[in-house]
Amino acid sequence: xxxxxxxxxxxxxxxxxxxxxxxxxxxxxxxxxxxxxxxxxxxxxxxxxxxxxxxxxxxxxxxxxxxxxxxxxxxxxxxxxxxxxxxxxxx
Amino acid sequence: xxxxxxxxxxxxxxxxxxxxxxxxxxxxxxxxxxxxxxxxxxxxxxxxxxxxxxxxxxxxxxxxxxxxxxxxxxxxxxxxxxxxxxxxxxxxxxxxxxxxxxxxxxxxxxxxxxxxxxxxxxxxxxxxxxxxxxxxxxxxxxxxxxxxxxxxxxxxxxxxxxxxxxxxxxxxxxxxxxxxxxxxxxxxxxxxxxxxxxxxxxxxxxxxxxxxxxxxxxxxxxxxxxxxxxxxxxxxxxxxxxxxxxxxxxxxxxxxxxxxxxxxxxxxxxxxxxxxxxxxxxxxxxxxxx
Numbered sequence: 001x002x003x004x005x006x007x008x009x010x011x012x013x014x015x016x017x018x019x020x021x022x023x024x025x026x027x028x029x030x031x032x033x034x035x036x037x038x039x040x041x042x043x044x045x046x047x048x049x050x051x052x053x054x055x056x057x058x059x060x061x062x063x064x065x066x067x068x069x070x071x072x073x074x075x076x077x078x079x080x081x082x083x084x085x086x087x088x089x090x091x
Numbered sequence: 092x093x094x095x096x097x098x099x100x101x102x103x104x105x106x107x108x109x110x111x112x113x114x115x116x117x118x119x120x121x122x123x124x125x126x127x128x129x130x131x132x133x134x135x136x137x138x139x140x141x142x143x144x145x146x147x148x149x150x151x152x153x154x155x156x157x158x159x160x161x162x163x164x165x166x167x168x169x170x171x172x173x174x175x176x177x178x179x180x181x182x183x184x185x186x187x188x189x190x191x192x193x194x195x196x197x198x199x200x201x202x203x204x205x206x207x208x209x210x211x212x213x214x215x216x217x218x219x220x221x222x223x224x225x226x227x228x229x230x231x232x233x234x235x236x237x238x239x240x241x242x243x244x245x246x247x248x249x250x251x252x253x254x255x256x257x258x259x260x261x262x263x264x265x266x267x268x269x270x271x272x273x274x275x276x277x278x279x280x281x282x283x284x285x286x287x288x289x290x291x292x293x294x295x296x297x298x299x300x301x302x303x304x305x306x307x308x309x310x311x312x313x314x315x316x317x318x319x320x321x322x323x324x325x326x327x328x329x330x331x332x333x334x335x336x337x338x339x340x341x342x343x344x345x346x347x348x349x350x351x352x353x354x355x356x357x358x359x360x361x362x363x364x365x366x367x368x369x370x371x372x373x374x375x376x377x378x379x380x381x
Contacts, residue, residue, distance in 0.1 A: 011267075022339060038246035077256060
């Protein structure tokens, strides 16, 4: 069996894994699909926990980092980023 | 200076330049507030069909560049396509409202999305990180043909223009809740704040898609350049209070904070606030107890 990794990145409304999805990305190591920028308006899951229930394995969560002094009111990247994976048979 | 387009075909241009005595219709405060909240302003089908057909005829050959910072009159001679585009009253009024009279042409470019090209641009902000809080550039994006969803119309993220990110560092984000995937009629013009996250989407159709972009730098202070007769209307604050589905709620409050600062800069009204966000955290009384 040849396994390949599929990666799901979810951006959540708060640092809680069960909070709503506000953004998402998908990368497919099998080559069967080619997800890309702006390819859909509907998130694949409503929350991070919903992804867990569908078999996605969490392997990284964004740290909670205090704002840099003097930049407390700045806005930049999305803060609550969660990486999930599935290992699938690509054979 | 370079003439960036082919000579206009006959018959004469369908939209004559504005008479010198005519003032273009400026944006209202409500529409300006919409731009400040969304980071974009869309004018549907404002360019007439004849000009759209003309544009499709030459955009595929590209448009030679002009020196950075050119005056409009130098970049685009009288009668040229771009000059006529900028003379359309709705376009002229919006541009003047946003960046004032006689803005400089930063640069222009033709973007072509080939049929079934297989990839999209990564989500990005143009140029480099640009954190000006009291000035902004605008990018005019002109679509000469009907853009359907599968033609890969520009993706943009409403309310992303105040985010401090650099160019394609946002490329990891494929989709954000409430994003805008442009579908529009021919002749649509969209103005973008320089910081707005956007990208050309994958063209999954059999048609070539064109977009002509001009970036403008203001040459005057951007303060009350629009029609301010409705500045006190409640709809202004309502527009400025807009939140977007992709905002994390906590960061969304900071978005409003930064939006208030931008509106204060644009209006000169240092007392303006929404939900007390700026006033509260600025309160440092200096008077001693009597």
